[in-house]
Amino acid sequence: MQTSIPKLLTILSIPELRKRMEAPGRGRTKEIYQTGWEDWQELQAREYWINIKQSKKNNFDDYIKACGVPKVFRYGGIQPINEIRSLFMTGGFGTGKTYKSVEILKGFVKKLHCGHFLRPYKNTPIFITVPELLLKIRSCFNSQDVSEESMLKDYFNTPLLILDDLGAEKTTDWALQSLYIIVNKRLSEEKQTIITSNLSLDELKEKLGDRIASRIAGMCKVMQLKGKDRRFKSI
Ligand SMILES: Nc1ncnc2c1ncn2[C@@H]1O[C@H](COP(=O)(O)OP(=O)(O)OP(=O)(O)O)[C@@H](O)[C@H]1O
Numbered sequence: 333m334q335t336s337i338p339k340l341l342t343i344l345s346i347p348e349l350r351k352r353m354e355a356p357g358r359g360r361t362k363e364i365y366q367t368g369w370e371d372w373q374e375l376q377a378r379e380y381w382i383n384i385k386q387s388k389k390n391n392f393d394d395y396i397k398a399c400g401v402p403k404v405f406r407y408g409g410i411q412p413i414n415e416i417r418s419l420f421m422t423g424g425f426g427t428g429k430t431y432k433s434v435e436i437l438k439g440f441v442k443k444l445h446c447g448h449f450l451r452p453y454k455n456t457p458i459f460i461t462v463p464e465l466l467l468k469i470r471s472c473f474n475s476q477d478v479s480e481e482s483m484l485k486d487y488f489n490t491p492l493l494i495l496d497d498l499g500a501e502k503t504t505d506w507a508l509q510s511l512y513i514i515v516n517k518r519l520s521e522e523k524q525t526i527i528t529s530n531l532s533l534d535e536l537k538e539k540l541g542d543r544i545a546s547r548i549a550g551m552c553k554v555m556q557l558k559g560k561d562r563r564f565k566s567i
């Protein structure tokens with residue numbers, strides 16, 4: 333009769349069982365025979381899974397870094413924000429827009445399947461400020477290695493894109509066109525997008541034009557953050 337794996341594990345912990353299996357002279361084969369081949373395979377799979385889970389735990393911070401999150405925001409706690417799809421967060425300086433957006437990203441990464449951590453940083457969420465994004469796109473103009481199109485693909489395809497500080501960029505026709513392409517693609521593919529800005533939607537309309545503002549309004553739930561600038565700590 334074969335012992336079921338949960339039953340077996342209540343009798344012996346995994347390290348203990350492993351020690352027994354690998355003990356010299358005891359005969360691994362005999363042990364496998366006793367526990368049953370299927371149980372042994374199940375145990376191997378279980379150990380493999382435990383290793384992957386451990387790898388997720390160990391690599392969580394590196395993963396968040398690879399998403400582009402700046403160091404100051406990397407180590408805050410996670411407040412689960414349930415079922416929030418695309419968001420437009422607006423509010424004054426230091427009201428916590430970037431902080432909140434990173435919490436959403438961390439919540440997202442937490443929910444990723446452990447196997448994702450075996451192929452790190454493929455199809456990851458992306459955090460980037462809009463001025464930085466435009467700089468990156470611009471740098472592709474003269475690059476032999478990366479085309480503008482292949483660079484943009486990351487921003488089209490990522491399951492979660494955080495565009496921080498929209499409205500802080502210089503508005504040129506070229507910048508507006510790049511932003512339009514990204515926002516329009518995210519909207520049409522129904523991809524989760526979090527946008528933060530010091531400007532309200534009406535102010536964005538003035539700055540970026542109706543075309544982009546209208547798409548953001550259609551795609552995002554608006555969240556207004558109020559309060560004092562948290563960077564000025566009270567004494
Ligand atoms: N919920 C929070 N708990 C603890 N600290 C927070 C929280 N929200 C924001 N902070 C801290 O307050 C500071 C300002 O927050 P944050 O940078 O997110 O503001 P912001 O709205 O993005 O500002 P800006 O418009 O200037 O970019 C940061 O140091 C951040 O770590």
Ligand SMILES: [Mg+2]
Binds near residue numbers: 429430431496528
């Ligand atoms: Mg910010």
